[in-house]
Amino acid sequence: MTVPATGRVVIAGTGIAGATAAETLRKRGFAGEIVLLGADPAPPYRRPMVSKELLAASFPAEKALLRPATAWPELRIDLRTGVRVEAIDPDAARVALDDGTELGYDALLLATGGRPRTLGVPIPGAFTLRDRHDAVALRDVLARPGVEVAVVGGGLIGTEVAASAQAGGARVTILEAGPRLLDRVFPPPVSAALEQVHRARGVAVHTGVAVTGADTVSGCTRLCSADGREWIADAVVVAVGMTPNDEQARAAGLRVEDGIVVDEFCRTSVPGVYAAGDVARFPDPVHVGHVRVEHWNHAQSHGAAAAAAILGEAAPYREVPWCWTTQYGRTVQAAGRPGAGAELIVDGDPGADAFLALTLAGDRLVGAVAAGRPRELRAARTLIGTGAGLSRALLTGPIDLVSVAAAAA
Numbered sequence: 001m002t003v004p005a006t007g008r009v010v011i012a013g014t015g016i017a018g019a020t021a022a023e024t025l026r027k028r029g030f031a032g033e034i035v036l037l038g039a040d041p042a043p044p045y046r047r048p049m050v051s052k053e054l055l056a057a058s059f060p061a062e063k064a065l066l067r068p069a070t071a072w073p074e075l076r077i078d079l080r081t082g083v084r085v086e087a088i089d090p091d092a093a094r095v096a097l098d099d100g101t102e103l104g105y106d107a108l109l110l111a112t113g114g115r116p117r118t119l120g121v122p123i124p125g126a127f128t129l130r131d132r133h134d135a136v137a138l139r140d141v142l143a144r145p146g147v148e149v150a151v152v153g154g155g156l157i158g159t160e161v162a163a164s165a166q167a168g169g170a171r172v173t174i175l176e177a178g179p180r181l182l183d184r185v186f187p188p189p190v191s192a193a194l195e196q197v198h199r200a201r202g203v204a205v206h207t208g209v210a211v212t213g214a215d216t217v218s219g220c221t222r223l224c225s226a227d228g229r230e231w232i233a234d235a236v237v238v239a240v241g242m243t244p245n246d247e248q249a250r251a252a253g254l255r256v257e258d259g260i261v262v263d264e265f266c267r268t269s270v271p272g273v274y275a276a277g278d279v280a281r282f283p284d285p286v287h288v289g290h291v292r293v294e295h296w297n298h299a300q301s302h303g304a305a306a307a308a309a310i311l312g313e314a315a316p317y318r319e320v321p322w323c324w325t326t327q328y329g330r331t332v333q334a335a336g337r338p339g340a341g342a343e344l345i346v347d348g349d350p351g352a353d354a355f356l357a358l359t360l361a362g363d364r365l366v367g368a369v370a371a372g373r374p375r376e377l378r379a380a381r382t383l384i385g386t387g388a389g390l391s392r393a394l395l396t397g398p399i400d401l402v403s404v405a406a407a408a409a
């Protein structure tokens with residue numbers, strides 16, 4: 001146990017990583033003080049709903065809460081919202097907060113996530129989506145009849161916002177710099193099929209667009225691209241990725257490389273300080289090197305792993321990352337690195353309600369994407385994690401990946 005039984009654990013960040021760490025500490029029997037500090041004024045909520053359910057005017061914000069308000073005091077977790085950790089002093093084991101107070105710690109967990117990346121050019125009145133209040137601001141605009149929305153960025157969040165806006169009645173245009181929507185997330189046949197789903201719904205999709213500037217014309221925003229094209233919209237959403245909130249860690253002397261570098265026990269380069277979730281760069285369980293993963297389930301598992309490590313009870317973190325996206329009522333799941341392998345096997349039509357796409361490197365599975373086949377996606381995570389060699393005979397014709405995993409076990 002690295003923290004005294006009656007010590008104090010301070011957690012910066014009330015996202016899923018921080019909140020799960022706090023709960024896990026208590027559930028594992030830690031009797032000391034747990035202070036959960038969040039810059040967001042809202043208590044912990046389900047961030048994936050920000051680009052989906054929370055964009056619908058009729059969806060009550062309380063339904064997005066991770067736990068009822070009473071859960072935190074019941075667990076004796078000192079939840080403090082709307083307060084930011086401004087600075088860390090690892091030598092004194094203290095953090096300075098933006099309300100002017102200081103707090104000592106026996107262990108500190110940094111679960112500070114990230115913030116939306118900017119385009120580098122000013123876009124007047126542009127919306128970004130990270131926090132619950134971002135969704136509340138945008139949904140008032142989306143509720144206007146006939147509103148025209150331009151989404152800059154065709155990754156997961158951009159395409160989810162486009163789907164939510166279209167489903168709510170908006171006219172939507174997506175401007176993507178790459179050759180396809182979701183190009184960095186899914187292998188080409190899958191991303192091409194998902195792009196087709198958007199086009200079939202009437203979403204205007206323009207790829208190869210580098211937005212270089214914007215101005216205001218008659219109350220609307222005009223977006224200009226490097227090749228001279230222009231688009232005019234009532235509202236613009238910029239969804240071009242995130243930047244990790246690692247500045248305080250860097251200033252405190254922790255090793256930071258586009259995220260706070262941790263080992264397989266969520267330990268940073270400074271004793272007593274841990275990091276987890278979107279902000280942490282951790283050893284990839286499947287490939288060589290450190291990675292940062294921006295998925296809900298990873299952040300949850302990583303937060304739990306950090307809590308176990310703080311209590312000195314951890315096993316090395318070896319979860320195979322996976323995520324999902326829900327667009328137009330259809331959920332697509334992905335595991336591992338679907339874009340990383342040399343070979344792709346697709347079973348079914350990626351535009352249909354059920355399909356499975358497997359990415360292989362030699363005879364090893366390194367990534368998978370699926371819709372309507374959740375058991376097989378779970379089997380894929382197992383196969384990716386074990387690195388078992390797969391028999392080609394089992395990967396021809398209709399695939400049953402649950403049986404393949406059983407045969408490989």
Ligand SMILES: Cc1cc2nc3c(=O)[nH]c(=O)nc-3n(C[C@H](O)[C@H](O)[C@H](O)COP(=O)(O)OP(=O)(O)OC[C@H]3O[C@@H](n4cnc5c(N)ncnc54)[C@H](O)[C@@H]3O)c2cc1C
Nearest residue numbers: 013015016017039048085112113277278294295296299323
């Ligand atoms: C709009 C949106 C939709 C998503 N949809 C999906 C999805 O469908 N599927 C999926 O798998 N993943 C999805 N994700 C990704 C997933 O939500 C994240 O990976 C996950 O929420 C990260 O959790 P986290 O706790 O690491 O960080 P965060 O959720 O970012 O939480 C970090 C918290 O720390 C706070 N903070 C920052 N700095 C400080 C400081 N100095 N002091 C105190 N507090 C601080 C922030 O305010 C924030 O509340 C989505 C993400 C977004 C933004």
